[in-house]
Amino acid sequence: MTGSLWSMIMKEFDNEMGKQKRKVLLIVDNAACHKVNGLNVENVKITFLPPNTTSLLQPLDQGIIHCFKVYFRQIMVRKQILAIENGLSIKQFITSISILDALNFIKRAWWLVKSDTIRNCFQKAGFQVEDISFDHIEEIVDVPIEIHNFDEYVACDSALIALVFLLMRK
Structure with a gap:
Protein backbone atom coordinates (compact mmCIF):
# COMPACT_ATOMS: atom_id res chain seq x y z
CA MET A 1 0.00 0.00 0.00
CA THR A 2 1.23 3.46 -0.81
CA GLY A 3 -0.08 6.88 0.14
CA SER A 4 -1.08 7.62 -3.45
CA LEU A 5 -2.94 4.30 -3.78
CA TRP A 6 -4.67 4.90 -0.42
CA SER A 7 -5.70 8.40 -1.58
CA MET A 8 -7.13 7.00 -4.80
CA ILE A 9 -9.08 4.29 -2.93
CA MET A 10 -10.41 6.82 -0.41
CA LYS A 11 -11.51 9.24 -3.15
CA GLU A 12 -13.36 6.46 -4.98
CA PHE A 13 -14.93 5.26 -1.73
CA ASP A 14 -15.92 8.82 -0.84
CA ASN A 15 -17.53 9.29 -4.27
CA GLU A 16 -19.45 6.02 -3.90
CA MET A 17 -20.70 7.01 -0.45
CA GLY A 18 -21.75 10.38 -1.87
CA LYS A 19 -23.74 8.68 -4.64
CA GLN A 20 -25.48 6.59 -1.98
CA LYS A 21 -26.06 9.70 0.15
CA ARG A 22 -24.21 8.07 3.06
CA LYS A 23 -21.76 9.42 5.60
CA VAL A 24 -19.40 6.80 7.04
CA LEU A 25 -16.74 6.51 9.71
CA LEU A 26 -13.69 4.52 8.59
CA ILE A 27 -11.43 3.29 11.38
CA VAL A 28 -7.92 2.46 10.16
CA ASP A 29 -4.61 1.49 11.69
CA ASN A 30 -1.65 3.83 11.95
CA ALA A 31 0.16 2.64 8.84
CA ALA A 32 2.18 5.51 7.36
CA CYS A 33 0.42 5.13 4.00
CA HIS A 34 -2.93 5.96 5.65
CA LYS A 35 -1.71 9.33 6.91
CA VAL A 36 -2.02 11.33 3.70
CA ASN A 37 -1.81 15.12 3.89
CA GLY A 38 -4.41 17.01 1.89
CA LEU A 39 -6.82 14.10 1.44
CA ASN A 40 -10.13 15.87 0.94
CA VAL A 41 -13.15 13.61 1.42
CA GLU A 42 -16.67 14.76 2.24
CA ASN A 43 -18.58 11.57 2.99
CA VAL A 44 -15.91 9.59 4.84
CA LYS A 45 -14.50 10.49 8.23
CA ILE A 46 -11.21 8.69 8.85
CA THR A 47 -10.25 7.89 12.45
CA PHE A 48 -6.97 6.21 13.39
CA LEU A 49 -6.55 3.46 15.97
CA PRO A 50 -4.13 4.40 18.76
CA PRO A 51 -0.53 3.30 18.09
CA ASN A 52 0.39 -0.30 18.99
CA THR A 53 -3.21 -1.35 19.66
CA THR A 54 -4.12 -2.98 16.36
CA SER A 55 -3.97 -6.53 17.75
CA LEU A 56 -6.38 -5.55 20.54
CA LEU A 57 -8.76 -3.14 18.84
CA GLN A 58 -8.96 -4.19 15.21
CA PRO A 59 -11.87 -6.58 14.64
CA LEU A 60 -9.95 -8.35 11.88
CA ASP A 61 -7.31 -9.35 14.44
CA GLN A 62 -9.98 -10.74 16.79
CA GLY A 63 -10.61 -13.76 14.58
CA ILE A 64 -11.83 -12.64 11.15
CA ILE A 65 -8.42 -13.01 9.49
CA HIS A 66 -7.89 -16.39 11.13
CA CYS A 67 -11.30 -17.64 10.02
CA PHE A 68 -10.69 -16.45 6.47
CA LYS A 69 -7.29 -18.18 6.40
CA VAL A 70 -8.79 -21.44 7.62
CA TYR A 71 -11.33 -21.43 4.78
CA PHE A 72 -8.76 -20.33 2.20
CA ARG A 73 -6.29 -23.01 3.20
CA GLN A 74 -9.00 -25.68 3.36
CA ILE A 75 -9.83 -24.82 -0.24
CA MET A 76 -6.15 -25.06 -1.18
CA VAL A 77 -5.72 -28.43 0.56
CA ARG A 78 -8.86 -29.83 -1.11
CA LYS A 79 -7.67 -28.64 -4.53
CA GLN A 80 -4.24 -30.11 -3.85
CA ILE A 81 -5.68 -33.49 -2.84
CA LEU A 82 -7.87 -33.52 -5.94
CA ALA A 83 -4.85 -32.73 -8.12
CA ILE A 84 -2.81 -35.54 -6.52
CA GLU A 85 -5.70 -37.95 -7.01
CA ASN A 86 -5.66 -36.94 -10.68
CA GLY A 87 -1.95 -37.76 -10.95
CA LEU A 88 -0.39 -34.30 -10.61
CA SER A 89 2.68 -33.71 -8.47
CA ILE A 90 2.68 -30.93 -5.86
CA LYS A 91 4.90 -28.86 -8.14
CA GLN A 92 2.56 -29.38 -11.09
CA PHE A 93 -0.41 -28.42 -8.91
CA ILE A 94 1.24 -25.23 -7.66
CA THR A 95 2.30 -24.14 -11.14
CA SER A 96 -1.18 -24.87 -12.50
CA ILE A 97 -2.85 -22.27 -10.26
CA SER A 98 -3.51 -19.08 -12.17
CA ILE A 99 -4.03 -15.65 -10.66
CA LEU A 100 -7.70 -16.01 -11.53
CA ASP A 101 -7.81 -19.33 -9.64
CA ALA A 102 -6.22 -17.72 -6.59
CA LEU A 103 -8.67 -14.81 -6.71
CA ASN A 104 -11.57 -17.25 -6.94
CA PHE A 105 -10.22 -19.17 -3.93
CA ILE A 106 -9.97 -15.89 -1.99
CA LYS A 107 -13.49 -14.88 -2.99
CA ARG A 108 -14.91 -18.27 -1.98
CA ALA A 109 -13.05 -18.25 1.35
CA TRP A 110 -14.34 -14.76 2.13
CA TRP A 111 -17.93 -15.73 1.38
CA GLN A 123 -18.02 -6.95 19.58
CA LYS A 124 -14.84 -8.50 21.00
CA ALA A 125 -12.93 -5.43 19.76
CA GLY A 126 -15.33 -3.21 21.70
CA PHE A 127 -17.67 -2.02 18.95
CA GLN A 128 -21.37 -1.66 19.68
CA VAL A 129 -22.86 -3.96 17.07
CA GLU A 130 -26.51 -3.92 16.10
CA ASP A 131 -28.05 -4.91 12.78
CA ILE A 132 -25.10 -3.86 10.66
CA SER A 133 -23.83 -5.76 7.63
CA PHE A 134 -20.13 -6.65 7.79
CA ASP A 135 -19.80 -7.98 4.27
CA HIS A 136 -17.11 -5.50 3.23
CA ILE A 137 -13.73 -6.90 4.22
CA GLU A 138 -11.20 -8.57 2.00
CA GLU A 139 -7.65 -9.66 2.74
CA ILE A 140 -4.75 -10.61 0.52
CA VAL A 141 -2.63 -13.48 1.90
CA ASP A 142 0.60 -15.33 1.12
CA VAL A 143 0.77 -19.12 0.75
CA PRO A 144 3.51 -20.76 2.87
CA ILE A 145 6.19 -23.15 1.61
CA GLU A 146 7.06 -25.38 4.61
CA ILE A 147 4.19 -26.51 6.84
CA HIS A 148 4.08 -29.38 9.34
CA ASN A 149 0.43 -29.39 10.43
CA PHE A 150 -2.82 -27.67 9.50
CA ASP A 151 -2.82 -25.21 12.44
CA GLU A 152 0.69 -24.13 11.49
CA TYR A 153 -0.50 -23.82 7.88
CA VAL A 154 -3.37 -21.54 8.91
CA ALA A 155 -1.13 -19.35 11.11
CA CYS A 156 1.97 -19.37 8.88
CA ASP A 157 1.81 -15.67 8.09
CA SER A 158 0.43 -14.39 11.37
CA ALA A 159 3.52 -12.25 11.93
CA LEU A 160 3.12 -10.50 8.58
CA ILE A 161 1.26 -7.25 8.12
CA ALA A 162 -1.92 -7.86 6.13
CA LEU A 163 -3.24 -5.36 3.61
CA VAL A 164 -6.88 -4.89 4.40
CA PHE A 165 -9.35 -3.09 2.19
CA LEU A 166 -12.89 -2.25 3.13
CA LEU A 167 -14.82 -2.80 -0.05
CA MET A 168 -18.50 -2.79 -0.84
CA ARG A 169 -19.85 -6.18 -1.95
CA LYS A 170 -22.34 -6.06 -4.73
Missing part, protein backbone atom coordinates in the same frame (compact mmCIF):
# COMPACT_ATOMS: atom_id res chain seq x y z
CA LEU A 112 -17.58 -18.70 3.74
CA VAL A 113 -16.80 -16.37 6.67
CA LYS A 114 -20.09 -16.08 8.51
CA SER A 115 -21.67 -12.73 9.38
CA ASP A 116 -21.93 -13.93 12.98
CA THR A 117 -18.16 -14.42 13.09
CA ILE A 118 -17.61 -10.87 11.85
CA ARG A 119 -20.21 -9.45 14.24
CA ASN A 120 -18.66 -11.33 17.21
CA CYS A 121 -15.17 -10.10 16.33
CA PHE A 122 -16.39 -6.51 16.16
Whole structure:
Protein backbone atom coordinates (compact mmCIF):
# COMPACT_ATOMS: atom_id res chain seq x y z
CA MET A 1 0.00 0.00 0.00
CA THR A 2 1.23 3.46 -0.81
CA GLY A 3 -0.08 6.88 0.14
CA SER A 4 -1.08 7.62 -3.45
CA LEU A 5 -2.94 4.30 -3.78
CA TRP A 6 -4.67 4.90 -0.42
CA SER A 7 -5.70 8.40 -1.58
CA MET A 8 -7.13 7.00 -4.80
CA ILE A 9 -9.08 4.29 -2.93
CA MET A 10 -10.41 6.82 -0.41
CA LYS A 11 -11.51 9.24 -3.15
CA GLU A 12 -13.36 6.46 -4.98
CA PHE A 13 -14.93 5.26 -1.73
CA ASP A 14 -15.92 8.82 -0.84
CA ASN A 15 -17.53 9.29 -4.27
CA GLU A 16 -19.45 6.02 -3.90
CA MET A 17 -20.70 7.01 -0.45
CA GLY A 18 -21.75 10.38 -1.87
CA LYS A 19 -23.74 8.68 -4.64
CA GLN A 20 -25.48 6.59 -1.98
CA LYS A 21 -26.06 9.70 0.15
CA ARG A 22 -24.21 8.07 3.06
CA LYS A 23 -21.76 9.42 5.60
CA VAL A 24 -19.40 6.80 7.04
CA LEU A 25 -16.74 6.51 9.71
CA LEU A 26 -13.69 4.52 8.59
CA ILE A 27 -11.43 3.29 11.38
CA VAL A 28 -7.92 2.46 10.16
CA ASP A 29 -4.61 1.49 11.69
CA ASN A 30 -1.65 3.83 11.95
CA ALA A 31 0.16 2.64 8.84
CA ALA A 32 2.18 5.51 7.36
CA CYS A 33 0.42 5.13 4.00
CA HIS A 34 -2.93 5.96 5.65
CA LYS A 35 -1.71 9.33 6.91
CA VAL A 36 -2.02 11.33 3.70
CA ASN A 37 -1.81 15.12 3.89
CA GLY A 38 -4.41 17.01 1.89
CA LEU A 39 -6.82 14.10 1.44
CA ASN A 40 -10.13 15.87 0.94
CA VAL A 41 -13.15 13.61 1.42
CA GLU A 42 -16.67 14.76 2.24
CA ASN A 43 -18.58 11.57 2.99
CA VAL A 44 -15.91 9.59 4.84
CA LYS A 45 -14.50 10.49 8.23
CA ILE A 46 -11.21 8.69 8.85
CA THR A 47 -10.25 7.89 12.45
CA PHE A 48 -6.97 6.21 13.39
CA LEU A 49 -6.55 3.46 15.97
CA PRO A 50 -4.13 4.40 18.76
CA PRO A 51 -0.53 3.30 18.09
CA ASN A 52 0.39 -0.30 18.99
CA THR A 53 -3.21 -1.35 19.66
CA THR A 54 -4.12 -2.98 16.36
CA SER A 55 -3.97 -6.53 17.75
CA LEU A 56 -6.38 -5.55 20.54
CA LEU A 57 -8.76 -3.14 18.84
CA GLN A 58 -8.96 -4.19 15.21
CA PRO A 59 -11.87 -6.58 14.64
CA LEU A 60 -9.95 -8.35 11.88
CA ASP A 61 -7.31 -9.35 14.44
CA GLN A 62 -9.98 -10.74 16.79
CA GLY A 63 -10.61 -13.76 14.58
CA ILE A 64 -11.83 -12.64 11.15
CA ILE A 65 -8.42 -13.01 9.49
CA HIS A 66 -7.89 -16.39 11.13
CA CYS A 67 -11.30 -17.64 10.02
CA PHE A 68 -10.69 -16.45 6.47
CA LYS A 69 -7.29 -18.18 6.40
CA VAL A 70 -8.79 -21.44 7.62
CA TYR A 71 -11.33 -21.43 4.78
CA PHE A 72 -8.76 -20.33 2.20
CA ARG A 73 -6.29 -23.01 3.20
CA GLN A 74 -9.00 -25.68 3.36
CA ILE A 75 -9.83 -24.82 -0.24
CA MET A 76 -6.15 -25.06 -1.18
CA VAL A 77 -5.72 -28.43 0.56
CA ARG A 78 -8.86 -29.83 -1.11
CA LYS A 79 -7.67 -28.64 -4.53
CA GLN A 80 -4.24 -30.11 -3.85
CA ILE A 81 -5.68 -33.49 -2.84
CA LEU A 82 -7.87 -33.52 -5.94
CA ALA A 83 -4.85 -32.73 -8.12
CA ILE A 84 -2.81 -35.54 -6.52
CA GLU A 85 -5.70 -37.95 -7.01
CA ASN A 86 -5.66 -36.94 -10.68
CA GLY A 87 -1.95 -37.76 -10.95
CA LEU A 88 -0.39 -34.30 -10.61
CA SER A 89 2.68 -33.71 -8.47
CA ILE A 90 2.68 -30.93 -5.86
CA LYS A 91 4.90 -28.86 -8.14
CA GLN A 92 2.56 -29.38 -11.09
CA PHE A 93 -0.41 -28.42 -8.91
CA ILE A 94 1.24 -25.23 -7.66
CA THR A 95 2.30 -24.14 -11.14
CA SER A 96 -1.18 -24.87 -12.50
CA ILE A 97 -2.85 -22.27 -10.26
CA SER A 98 -3.51 -19.08 -12.17
CA ILE A 99 -4.03 -15.65 -10.66
CA LEU A 100 -7.70 -16.01 -11.53
CA ASP A 101 -7.81 -19.33 -9.64
CA ALA A 102 -6.22 -17.72 -6.59
CA LEU A 103 -8.67 -14.81 -6.71
CA ASN A 104 -11.57 -17.25 -6.94
CA PHE A 105 -10.22 -19.17 -3.93
CA ILE A 106 -9.97 -15.89 -1.99
CA LYS A 107 -13.49 -14.88 -2.99
CA ARG A 108 -14.91 -18.27 -1.98
CA ALA A 109 -13.05 -18.25 1.35
CA TRP A 110 -14.34 -14.76 2.13
CA TRP A 111 -17.93 -15.73 1.38
CA LEU A 112 -17.58 -18.70 3.74
CA VAL A 113 -16.80 -16.37 6.67
CA LYS A 114 -20.09 -16.08 8.51
CA SER A 115 -21.67 -12.73 9.38
CA ASP A 116 -21.93 -13.93 12.98
CA THR A 117 -18.16 -14.42 13.09
CA ILE A 118 -17.61 -10.87 11.85
CA ARG A 119 -20.21 -9.45 14.24
CA ASN A 120 -18.66 -11.33 17.21
CA CYS A 121 -15.17 -10.10 16.33
CA PHE A 122 -16.39 -6.51 16.16
CA GLN A 123 -18.02 -6.95 19.58
CA LYS A 124 -14.84 -8.50 21.00
CA ALA A 125 -12.93 -5.43 19.76
CA GLY A 126 -15.33 -3.21 21.70
CA PHE A 127 -17.67 -2.02 18.95
CA GLN A 128 -21.37 -1.66 19.68
CA VAL A 129 -22.86 -3.96 17.07
CA GLU A 130 -26.51 -3.92 16.10
CA ASP A 131 -28.05 -4.91 12.78
CA ILE A 132 -25.10 -3.86 10.66
CA SER A 133 -23.83 -5.76 7.63
CA PHE A 134 -20.13 -6.65 7.79
CA ASP A 135 -19.80 -7.98 4.27
CA HIS A 136 -17.11 -5.50 3.23
CA ILE A 137 -13.73 -6.90 4.22
CA GLU A 138 -11.20 -8.57 2.00
CA GLU A 139 -7.65 -9.66 2.74
CA ILE A 140 -4.75 -10.61 0.52
CA VAL A 141 -2.63 -13.48 1.90
CA ASP A 142 0.60 -15.33 1.12
CA VAL A 143 0.77 -19.12 0.75
CA PRO A 144 3.51 -20.76 2.87
CA ILE A 145 6.19 -23.15 1.61
CA GLU A 146 7.06 -25.38 4.61
CA ILE A 147 4.19 -26.51 6.84
CA HIS A 148 4.08 -29.38 9.34
CA ASN A 149 0.43 -29.39 10.43
CA PHE A 150 -2.82 -27.67 9.50
CA ASP A 151 -2.82 -25.21 12.44
CA GLU A 152 0.69 -24.13 11.49
CA TYR A 153 -0.50 -23.82 7.88
CA VAL A 154 -3.37 -21.54 8.91
CA ALA A 155 -1.13 -19.35 11.11
CA CYS A 156 1.97 -19.37 8.88
CA ASP A 157 1.81 -15.67 8.09
CA SER A 158 0.43 -14.39 11.37
CA ALA A 159 3.52 -12.25 11.93
CA LEU A 160 3.12 -10.50 8.58
CA ILE A 161 1.26 -7.25 8.12
CA ALA A 162 -1.92 -7.86 6.13
CA LEU A 163 -3.24 -5.36 3.61
CA VAL A 164 -6.88 -4.89 4.40
CA PHE A 165 -9.35 -3.09 2.19
CA LEU A 166 -12.89 -2.25 3.13
CA LEU A 167 -14.82 -2.80 -0.05
CA MET A 168 -18.50 -2.79 -0.84
CA ARG A 169 -19.85 -6.18 -1.95
CA LYS A 170 -22.34 -6.06 -4.73
